[in-house]
Amino acid sequence: MALVEAGRFYNVIEGSMARARLAADGIESVLFDTEMNWGGLDGVVPIRLMVDEDDEREARRLLSDDA
Secondary structure (H helix, E strand, C coil): CCEEEEEEECCHHHHHHHHHHHHHCCCCEEEECCCCCCCCCCCCCCEEEEEEHHHHHHHHHHHHHCC
């Protein structure tokens, strides 16, 4: 299992909402770099939503449907 990036977000709330959207459709995911934005520096380091490479296409489709 290799993880690939399915999305980038500039605050934890948006990343968490995207992760919940994927979970609702049975796609497991994890957020990377959530602790990098501190001290009012949101948006400097993107939060990466990672999924298994086998789920990447479906995850991107689901996230684009929500845009």
